[in-house]
Amino acid sequence: MRLVTWNINSVRLRAPLLERVAQWLHPDILCLQETKVADPLFPREALTSLGYKHIALAGQKAYNGVCIASKLPLAAVARRSFCGKDDARHLQATVAGIEIHCLYVPAGGDVPDPDENPKFAHKLAFLDEAASWMRGHARGRRPMVLLGDLNVAPLPTDVWSHKQMLGVVSHTPIEVEKLGRLQASARWVDAVRAFVPPEETLYSWWSYRANDWDASDRGRRLDHVWVTPQLAPSLTGAIVLREARGWDQPSDHVPVAVDIE
DNA sequence: ATGGTAGTTTCACTA
Secondary structure: OEEEEEEOOOOOOOHHHHHHHHHHHOOOEEEEEOOOOOHHHOOOHHHHOOOOOEEEEEOOOOOOOEEEEEOOOOEEEEOOOOOOOOOOOEEEEEEOOEEEEEEEOOOOOOOOOOOOOHHHHHHHHHHHHHHHHHHHHHHHOOOEEEEEEOOOOOOHHHEOOHHHHOOOOOOOHHHHHHHHHHHHOOOOEEOOOOOOOOOOOOOOEEOOOOOOHHHHOOEEOOEEEEEOHHHHHHEEEEEEOHHHHHOOOOOOEOOEEEEEO
């Protein structure tokens, strides 16, 4: 079973690219973030025509928005809100007995100081609340996958320059610590780093602002797929589709795939 | 230290 996560940055603008993702990766389950559309306006046909007939949506107008699309039936669809906001940042569904959590963590703005920047405070609070909720939720010990745009690059090799990024939102020590607590909440295993050693650089996002994203290669690994420990022995591979950043009208994030046998 | 691009609720906000 192949799961793919992709921050699509507007599903209406990039609906044609869903076919390319399907052709390149053939996902069984496709999870999207930043769909930026209310549910009644979601382009469902773009997914159903590719065989994804089971679709769960948690959308909102203009911002955020998550989706789980599947070739296999979805059960127990639910969503959560965090930090008392209505933001559409979480959606869960059970597929083939595996509980899937699609998550879009707040980006956190530019200034890495929670006293100066309410967006950064929100990001830290969101990570805290997600961790404490998941600690209780994980006691059921069911097989789970957590995937999405977590907006934190935890390892030194998850950014183009560890030293220059230490003070930049997405790689500050406080964010890495809080992402670590979320990862500890269900003893989550980083499924992509199970196949790409931590010594190797690996990115899933490149800024739109670079003159030449490929040549400068100033990327960050913001998109993650985690599995609970009982699924770890069943992992058979992972792919980060760097090519997708070079497509016409690309998202700034690329799809990340994980295979579970 | 600055400014660079993209998307949407577009002369402002988020990323």
